[in-house]
Amino acid sequence: MDLDQFTRSHFADASAAYEDAAYVIFGVPYDGTTSFRPGTRFGPRAIRELSFNFESYEPAAGIDLADVPLADIGDIEPARLPDLVALQVREVVADLARDGKFPILLGGEHTVTIGAVEALAPDCFVVCDAHLDLRDELYETPYSHGCVSRRVYDAGVTNIFIIGARSGCAEQYAFAGRVTLYTADEVRGRGITAILREIVAATAGKRTYLSIDADAVDCCETPGVGTPEPFGISTYDLREVVRTLAPQVVGFDYVEVCPIDAGQTAAVAAKLIREFIALRWKKEVVGGDQT
Amino acid sequence: MDLDQFTRSHFADASAAYEDAAYVIFGVPYDGTTSFRPGTRFGPRAIRELSFNFESYEPAAGIDLADVPLADIGDIEPARLPDLVALQVREVVADLARDGKFPILLGGEHTVTIGAVEALAPDCFVVCDAHLDLRDELYETPYSHGCVSRRVYDAGVTNIFIIGARSGCAEQYAFAGRVTLYTADEVRGRGITAILREIVAATAGKRTYLSIDADAVDCCETPGVGTPEPFGISTYDLREVVRTLAPQVVGFDYVEVCPIDAGQTAAVAAKLIREFIALRWKKEVVGGDQT
Amino acid sequence: MDLDQFTRSHFADASAAYEDAAYVIFGVPYDGTTSFRPGTRFGPRAIRELSFNFESYEPAAGIDLADVPLADIGDIEPARLPDLVALQVREVVADLARDGKFPILLGGEHTVTIGAVEALAPDCFVVCDAHLDLRDELYETPYSHGCVSRRVYDAGVTNIFIIGARSGCAEQYAFAGRVTLYTADEVRGRGITAILREIVAATAGKRTYLSIDADAVDCCETPGVGTPEPFGISTYDLREVVRTLAPQVVGFDYVEVCPIDAGQTAAVAAKLIREFIALRWKKEVVGGDQT
Amino acid sequence: MDLDQFTRSHFADASAAYEDAAYVIFGVPYDGTTSFRPGTRFGPRAIRELSFNFESYEPAAGIDLADVPLADIGDIEPARLPDLVALQVREVVADLARDGKFPILLGGEHTVTIGAVEALAPDCFVVCDAHLDLRDELYETPYSHGCVSRRVYDAGVTNIFIIGARSGCAEQYAFAGRVTLYTADEVRGRGITAILREIVAATAGKRTYLSIDADAVDCCETPGVGTPEPFGISTYDLREVVRTLAPQVVGFDYVEVCPIDAGQTAAVAAKLIREFIALRWKKEVVGGDQT
Amino acid sequence: MDLDQFTRSHFADASAAYEDAAYVIFGVPYDGTTSFRPGTRFGPRAIRELSFNFESYEPAAGIDLADVPLADIGDIEPARLPDLVALQVREVVADLARDGKFPILLGGEHTVTIGAVEALAPDCFVVCDAHLDLRDELYETPYSHGCVSRRVYDAGVTNIFIIGARSGCAEQYAFAGRVTLYTADEVRGRGITAILREIVAATAGKRTYLSIDADAVDCCETPGVGTPEPFGISTYDLREVVRTLAPQVVGFDYVEVCPIDAGQTAAVAAKLIREFIALRWKKEVVGGDQT
Amino acid sequence: MDLDQFTRSHFADASAAYEDAAYVIFGVPYDGTTSFRPGTRFGPRAIRELSFNFESYEPAAGIDLADVPLADIGDIEPARLPDLVALQVREVVADLARDGKFPILLGGEHTVTIGAVEALAPDCFVVCDAHLDLRDELYETPYSHGCVSRRVYDAGVTNIFIIGARSGCAEQYAFAGRVTLYTADEVRGRGITAILREIVAATAGKRTYLSIDADAVDCCETPGVGTPEPFGISTYDLREVVRTLAPQVVGFDYVEVCPIDAGQTAAVAAKLIREFIALRWKKEVVGGDQT
Ligand SMILES: [Mn+2]
């Protein structure tokens, strides 16, 4: 891994050197295909800033993040053409995988997920998102934030679970028949616990990637996103997803934070990334295998 | 030159010509009597801007708004004296009624509702509002945002249902005995479904007008309003009101959006106006009569 | 010149002279030790501004605040060294106690609470806070917003009830064994009513001080605070605390409002302070003794 | 309790009681007829807040404002109909004149000036403004911010000097032939000193009122106004106007500050009001007569 | 229904139908390759909004814009790949040229200029810009805001005049030897009048395109741009450019307005576009031929 | 130097390792004694963010910053008591001096300068500031942003040159007799060149420290400061100070940037720091003395 390609800046308590790290955070400040409101390029910066709002000790796990081998290698400098950005991310994540690191990607728009999934080639893809992201193309490019789950599907990862969606064109809703869709209303109606039980059962023993598009959450709770949708899942639902899947996934990203609010969207992101790492580390430390 | 490739600023998917439209949106950017925080004059603009955040397809109705005969004729240029604004709105809505159009009014402060109700002379008035709006006069004028439901009452529409109120002086609470009041705490306690059942029963077969003052919702969910009140109804309660009453009302307005937040208040407004139109159109298309 | 036609900037309806007042509001615009985001010095101003957003009549109590002997004596000009600020507050609250006034303190950062508790020397301390505030020292000073409950404990007020906490280092969680801790998740799980029942039983007949750190509430509801934490208690939980304890406490403060949001955090503060006063006054007027 | 240790929100150093004051500040937080951007109702609050940014000592005059008999009596609660607001201001200023006080009015929109001029009936009216304000009516009302200088003219004060104007309809430019107009470009070309020499000569021995519409200044220097115009006079030009005319005018207002910027517009206002008072007091103290 | 009473969102006073228009405004809300701060996609909207801040009468020209055959056809919906955006613009401007309309393009980032120049194939290119924009490629794409003047040069329009530049890499400064560069310091030192005299002489009788990148102006005057540079030309310099060249150019754009300030940057843009149109129309009306 | 005490983040093009660096940037995000508006703790972050707005090539010097041995070691974590912060800074700067590095300090409030001057013990102190900063104590502490120049004087550096001041109490103006004061009006009147000639003459051959308090500049140009003052020096004056003194000073800081504006204040800071470094490096490289 050539660390010179990254700019410095860091997530709180990410004090390990790259060589010693088990978890590696990096950012992709890209928002070149955004539909509604740009600014997700500032997502990595905002999440890092808010990460300093929290104590290093995570009470949910009983873990102090300062004790975790966590590195933050900074941001890549993204290209402006989205297919090239996907390529950049793919190479970084492939490098991380080769070096035995667990990748934690901070977006940037959702497009950045594509390269990470391509690099890891998981069996399953769990995504929290207000949008189906199943378009084949948007605004003349197939590498768009509106095509993420479709690109993942086309990459052969057809075992897709979408949580919290409530927006898409008729064609996307039709295509959604090929994946497992839990709409936000369904999450609200059935409860996230029941849904996660199904997902855990379906992904047991399989290599799974977890992608969180911040707009999955109701925009009245976390308005700092590029394409805000009301009537979403709650931050508690999202926390349950993270707590449940953290110990078992092979890759993780948190994208689409657009810091135009009072910081609450980035605060939720930073907090859940911290819980993700602490809970995962706790499991590794206390034993039990890990996917 | 093919002019269809250009967007004009309007509500998203409002692509019909006035002549062909069944639904007509117009705005009244007026905030001349505001008490606390001005800026509701920018409400129509904000709602329109946020309307482009959404897909044209409304999954709740299975309707694509691009298929609905919907026109947006823009904003009137309001006078500065509130009684004249009421008059302006009355004339516009009367014209719309004469032309057989369903009016959808975007405020602006709540005062703009008065003229619409006067023009349509409905039997019943259902209003979601944090405030009783039952003053006879406020700051030396009877045409004030604090007198809306009172003006409606005085216009002979005494069959009034107020949902979500939690603010008023003692005199207004006394006057509220003449109308049906569901406070926000009562909505929270009994559930909006039970309350809507009562309202539907009471308004069955009657011409009903629906007015949504955005401050009905808890200001911690949607802070972008002129007079923010905490401890309100939820956006889900409001959605239930819209979904239930959309098919049966004769006029509709959404007022008091003051876009000083990160867009969530206008996002809820735009989304609910979209659902209102889609659900209503669905009913008209699939048959069944309409109030 | 009739000076009564003019408003001076103060808390709305605080129309009594100091001599005639039973309740006295004052502000401490201090934010000198803030960790994450400064600006709580503007908390008193913001709470006062938002207080004018509300009707003088409080429907929950059936009391018009204009009828309550309430004074707002303004802000002290705080020193810059936090130990001196604590001293300033202690002297003001001691003066108020000597004059038979009930003190209502508007922060500023939580540090300002220390002096008030020292002056009143209550038996019990009930605090709503996202943070344990049990550090012995933070950033080289023991008079820090991160040490408030610890200073209270060290001042001999060891009967401490913390509601809503979800952040602290391991040492603070260890120390928390000496106090009664209701975490935010516990409030969410058991319900605030059950918890308040315990607190009321434990504090019965004892002199109790109530301190509200605005960050107790989930930052997705009220993001305008200095150290925003998600996954907190709700505004409804906080209202229940205020409604339950208002009639019985000997001192009250509302701190850590940092007005960088659309006003919702200050709106909740102003509303709850109004309810606090109205409910307490109602009890005094209708009889029954008071701690 | 020593109440003097507390600050009440007012203009900094306005420490005199009304009875003892020679200068009396009051605010009119009215913005009911605003054309472009509302918010001038927050002008008085912003100017007062920024006034605390400055030392009490004014080096230009060698005067400490704390030594000047200056009172701030707060804001009137304005009506919502602009003709009533003019009436309110007229009565306040008439009261002040009767009590022998020099009035300093903080707007609010420019409409508030009308009542002050009516009350004082000066011989001359000097106004700094980007706009001619010579319309006979705007948006259906003659009491509008666009009609100020015209109302003054119609009130018989035809000796009008407009400094910095660069906007008006053709009719207003025609009407401007009856007054003395120094456009912003002329100020820039000839220099403010030469122009002020003419004005001082023309108003010598006459009772003159000075009104400053904050938008006279180039909006790239002070963007916090209701109707921002580039290519205006500079803050230095405005300071020269204030320094030159302060000792001789009979009434003074500073209006149209709309605090949506980083505070610079209110900072200029507060600073110039402070210089106005200090320079005028210096002249009164050191002798010399005063108009 | 009289639809003329409603405003559609467009540039103020752009009341002509496309068929009747001599001047046609359109927007390209594209910011896909922005380096520093996104948001220029909101430039067209902001300029239009601010355009309503001004009187329809332009005193500099003695022309009322309402009398000018001016149309605003709205915004194109841009692709996300910058080379496609250039293509879109080229086709629109070619259509406008074919229809005999004078094009006025509102950006959007500077990249949008490329297509307009390609369509019009002028002899000369005059650009006000803080940046040389002479890179051959930036972030993996030759169609970037950092390559505008280079693309123009490569398109054969080598007669380029850059006014106000103060930023570029060494390679760009080397390439600048092939064009005529007037740095901001040179403008300040020699005066814009002398420089314009040279440009007018050099472009006499030639078909010239004028492109204004808003960041040419000092960012302390107009900070609302994507890549703010201090030590720039003044708004007065820019006005002089517009006033001088308006009557003679064959195409005009105003780009890179990023509305994150208090509106001053868009106010300058709207004002100068209005002056451009008014002055040009004045010349056409009073006679004299036009390039 | 223990680099672990610093948090990472960096100034653009600061690519050297500490060991190899000739210039070392570090930040002190402290705003504990701020009078008016807090937030200068975010100054270092803002200056660094804006530093990426600029090309690495500095045309004024013909130097590419990427070629300069420049390191950014990040921010210290400041204490909350201002005397301790002064101590922290003193130790860092002493370490830098011992290691032969040229220190460039990013504030934070002006208080941070004290420790740097104490560490370097220069012969002369040149400070650009709106304020005299000559108080002996402010708000109960002698280590305050209002006492900086006084602390420097008391540390024995009595050869002080204050440029741009326009605010202070009478006592400070009296004390100013012991230093050389060039008020903002004098800079405007005489021109900065003449004044700098005097300063250069007076400091020739002496070890001089240069401190820039961002509020020296007129707040209408750069409003993002803690205590904004209009009628200041221009950014061009400040550039002249930097260009003139850069080659000869022994220490440099840029303080009091409070990023609440659209970025222009931090843009000026970042640009001038870049010019400072480039011009100084140019001289070191080409050798020879300086004007
Ligand atoms: Mn997505």
Ligand SMILES: [Mn+2]
């Ligand atoms: Mn999404």
Ligand SMILES: [Mn+2]
């Ligand atoms: Mn209402």
Ligand SMILES: [Mn+2]
């Ligand atoms: Mn309401």
Ligand SMILES: [Mn+2]
């Ligand atoms: Mn606390």
Ligand SMILES: [Mn+2]
């Ligand atoms: Mn707390």
Ligand SMILES: [Mn+2]
């Ligand atoms: Mn005016």
Ligand SMILES: [Mn+2]
């Ligand atoms: Mn004006």
Ligand SMILES: [Mn+2]
């Ligand atoms: Mn450019």
Ligand SMILES: [Mn+2]
């Ligand atoms: Mn540029």
Ligand SMILES: [Mn+2]
């Ligand atoms: Mn200073």
Ligand SMILES: [Mn+2]
């Ligand atoms: Mn200063």
